[in-house]
Amino acid sequence: MFTIKNTDSGTEARTGELKTAHGAAKTPFFMPVATKLTIKHVTPMELEQMGGQAVITNAYVTYLKPGMALIKDACGVHRLMNFNRTIFSDSGGFQMLSESFLKDISDKGVRFHDPFANRAHFLKPEDVIQIEREMGTDVAMCLDHVPKVGSNLADASEATRRTHVWAERCKRYHDAHDQQSIYARRQLLFGIAQGALHRELREKSAKFIDSLDFDGNAVGGLCIGETREAMLKALEWQIPHLNPERPRYMMGVGSPEDIIEAVSRGVDCFDSIYPTQNARHCHVFTRTGTIKLDRGKYSKDFTPLDPECDCYVCKNFSRAYLHHLSRSFEWTHHRYLSYHNVYWVVKFLERIRNAIDKGEFEDFRKEFKERYRKNKDK
Numbered sequence: 032m033f034t035i036k037n038t039d040s041g042t043e044a045r046t047g048e049l050k051t052a053h054g055a056a057k058t059p060f061f062m063p064v065a066t067k068l069t070i071k072h073v074t075p076m077e078l079e080q081m082g083g084q085a086v087i088t089n090a091y092v093t094y095l096k097p098g099m100a101l102i103k104d105a106c107g108v109h110r111l112m113n114f115n116r117t118i119f120s121d122s123g124g125f126q127m128l129s130e131s132f133l134k135d136i137s138d139k140g141v142r143f144h145d146p147f148a149n150r151a152h153f154l155k156p157e158d159v160i161q162i163e164r165e166m167g168t169d170v171a172m173c174l175d176h177v178p179k180v181g182s183n184l185a186d187a188s189e190a191t192r193r194t195h196v197w198a199e200r201c202k203r204y205h206d207a208h209d210q211q212s213i214y215a216r217r218q219l220l221f222g223i224a225q226g227a228l229h230r231e232l233r234e235k236s237a238k239f240i241d242s243l244d245f246d247g248n249a250v251g252g253l254c255i256g257e258t259r260e261a262m263l264k265a266l267e268w269q270i271p272h273l274n275p276e277r278p279r280y281m282m283g284v285g286s287p288e289d290i291i292e293a294v295s296r297g298v299d300c301f302d303s304i305y306p307t308q309n310a311r312h313c314h315v316f317t318r319t320g321t322i323k324l325d326r327g328k329y330s331k332d333f334t335p336l337d338p339e340c341d342c343y344v345c346k347n348f349s350r351a352y353l354h355h356l357s358r359s360f361e362w363t364h365h366r367y368l369s370y371h372n373v374y375w376v377v378k379f380l381e382r383i384r385n386a387i388d389k390g391e392f393e394d395f396r397k398e399f400k401e402r403y404r405k406n407k408d409k
């Protein structure tokens with residue numbers, strides 16, 4: 032299911048392969064987010080053509096809209112979305128951070144608010160796994176209780192304890208259904224370790240989640256407003272306690288600088304809205320840093336977004352033209368900039384994998400960090 036190909040000699044970085052019911056994904060990889068069953072402004076065909084290997088959907092949001100009847104009529108999300116590679120599903124734990132979704136929470140489950148229909152739904156951990164089985168995703172995530180950023184020890188401790196109770200229940204339910212989706216395909220189940228920014232909790236949670244023998248382990252509850260230093264520290268507390276033979280997934284991480292640091296600490300997969308959300312704000316990735324394309328200084332710049340990128344947008348359009356589209360509120364600029372940013376991150380992970388395989392990861396990381404700070408727009 033998960034094999035390690037090469038491990039870097041100077042860091043914890045490694046390459047490998049995660050096999051799912053929809054093929055093998057080379058690790059480390061990045062997943063764009065398709066919460067509403069689409070990546071914003073990038074088609075599944077485009078993602079496949081650029082070498083994207085996986086996307087992540089969301090169980091709770093799918094349950095609300097379009098609802099499980101349609102998903103089952105379509106025989107699962109792969110067919111509905113027409114995406115034939117690996118699809119993950121997050122549980123809905125993250126949505127609990129939003130006051131527009133969360134009503135109340137107990138060990139029994141979560142009472143969610145449905146903002147589309149203005150009514151409440153109660154979901155047990157087992158219900159969430161059943162939704163993911165009906166979605167037919169290749170990798171299901173356990174329901175977790177994500178503590179808010181900066182939670183005190185008592186609150187974080189309670190959320191972590193509840194995450195552990197739910198993880199056991201999710202695993203039991205999934206095992207009782209032969210670890211399969213309702214379409215009789217093998218579905219992997221990943222546990223999620225929590226613990227906010229408290230060392231003792233992070234370590235305890237990683238040990239506990241690892242002990243449940245999931246197909247993979249995720250580090251959750253980070254990248255929600257803490258500093259990069261705090262995020263990396265929390266990651267370092269958990270990594271040594273997560274079985275190296277299982278894939279390690281860091282949830283919510285998507286900036287190039289965070290990705291390369293997490294890879295060096297032993298992370299194998301990532302998801303984030305970062306590339307597409309940044310694109311919609313005209314923030315564009317380049318090898319010398321993120322540029323803010325709506326700035327006046329780009330109005331007469333006839334170079335590509337990133338001269339070293341070979342995506343369709345960089346090969347065909349100038350910064351000046353894309354700047355003009357963004358200033359004219361022509362929404363095609365969302366398409367073009369999202370395409371470039373997703374392409375850029377997919378190729379960035381490809382370059383990271385090549386560097387690890389060639390034993391050149393440390394040099395690659397050093398050079399990346401030096402160059403990425405150069406032309407960054409503040």
Ligand SMILES: [Zn+2]
Nearest residue numbers: 340342345371
């Ligand atoms: Zn490009």
